[in-house]
Amino acid sequence: MTDQQQADLLHDEVEAGTTTGLASPSVDVTKERQNSLWSDAWGHLKRNPLFWIGAVLGLVFLLMAIVPQVFARGADPRACNLSNSQQKPSAEHWFGFDQQGCDYLANVVYGARNSLIIGLLAVLVILVLGLLVGAVTGFYGGLLDSLLSRLTDIFYAVPFILGAIVVLRSGFLGRGVAAVAVALAIFGWMTAMRLVRSQVIAVKSSDYVAAARAMGASNGRILIRHILPNAVAPVLVYTTITIGVLIAAEATLTYLGVGLQRPAISWGLQISAGQSLLRTSPHLVLFPSIILTLTVMAFIMMGDALRDALDPRQRA
């Protein structure tokens, strides 16, 4: 029997009143495709203003990092004139000048690149380390799990910033952008690892994985369909928020004098230099701080929105 014939038969039966099912037949395909987790999440994300605010801000800072010339209004951050030292913001120079007489808007704009590179690079290392170690320990368990989990505990025992300070001061990695990113990542991956590990363990032993296996799903399918989506979502959220935290941590390290060094341009360096002049030229601290705060906020807002979107149970 063809599908059409079957549908007709069903229709006739309903007309004749001979079907007794509780539900009326309702086979009408209203949508073309089935929704997957990601398309559902995207549909939800689209309607979240928090996400859009974060995304637009993030995009602005990303563009700022890629093409700072456009945002600097033609000023060169390294073309300084001491006669302009500490001038207040004006219509011509929105952010004023720093102590060396350099255009401050250009300096703040050019600082975005280092901050974003460090934030993204460090988060990438955290994501890779966290997923890898977390998945291995969660999936295989046993001795390997015990060993790696204790190793994680050791890293946990060292405070994040303190660890990074020690690594950077030791001079093994130098003091460049990559060095700061790696130093931050080394002491920041443990939470991601624990998240992945606990999710993998929870999902691995869940009834729906047993049910999927009972219905003939292969290991690969279970990993892709069940373990990964359930394990990745919280980690993705965590890492998005962490980008913001890492950018702030970079500024902290630089401010403390162990992160980037002049002549590198970074928000941490600017805040650090500006603090001694806070009384006379508060704008030197104010502008990089505002931009830094906005950047951190952008990522945290996106992370928040992502968390809401990836958890169907949270949706109204």
Place this chain on the structure above:
Amino acid sequence: MTRPDLSKATAPVPADGRPVLEVDDLHVEFRTRSGVVHAVNGVSYSLTQGETLAILGESGSGKSVSAQAIMGILDSPPAVITGGGIWFEGTDLLTQPEEEQRKVRGPGISMIFQDALSSLNPVYSVGFQIGEMFRAHRGMSKKDARKRAIELMDRVRIPAAARRVDDFPHQFSGGMRQRVMIAMAIALDPRILIADEPTTALDVTVQAQVMDLLKDLQAETGMGLILITHDLGVVNEVADNVAVMYAGEIVERGTVDDVFTRPAHPYTDGLMSSVPQVEAKGGRLQPIVGQPPNLARIPSGCPFHPRCSRRRLGAEAAPGRECSTDVPPLRLVVPGREAACHYSEEVLGVRAQ
């Protein structure tokens, strides 16, 4: 249900009445740090097309573990299948490579679980999860799979299936979730459906609806149904045959009517007298005294002997039938009835041959 199976022709019925599934002397043990737990000790049963076999037993009697062994979803370690065979349509699944076993699950044997909410992945819509069966096993397109998912939801009588297909598991009631599970399980028209306490988590009216649905689906497709439960009422209503399990062994087997009206094993007898009767209002229930055995230390002889009111120890036992030392085999007591008790005839009230 008068509506015919709309999706496809039902599975062909074998001309001979040979069993579709045969479990042969299955042994499963859990090797834990505190010792070896013997969960299943030589269980055998078979199932033919269209038959409903109820496996009855209290918690820890090994009824679920034997089903999990059939489905290959035992957590190993610690679980190890130490012996026996699981024959599905003439091949022993246990000797097959994992890939071959996997192909049987879904289209051949399928299973529904007690807790439908935790058996459904929270991050996918129910339609996606039902459709997954078609995409994974039949390579269907997403569009077709969605259409089939709606058909199946109709078939398990979920109201307004087309509207609810994109809802998530947590948006369904308990009974509806169990229907979603059933829809997934019957998606590929399995020859055998194992239902592991399918109604335990549901309230009584919904229980009846779900059991009716299972019966109707069975009548439509002719699949064999293994019903694992401790609910005597459900067994009485839907099952053809019943196997009573105790301490990882089958202690009595027969048709439901026979076993329920005239038990041949003291344990079954005890189960029957612990059911409240409408007629016996005001009287006291007679529970089975004692605790279920610790499967790490199963009593010697008949595992039920410490709780048995009919046990015969020492001199009062017949030779070779001392309850605390001699293990009673599962034997034919009267035609169509097997029991593992030295004194079944006495329980049954018939004269020993």
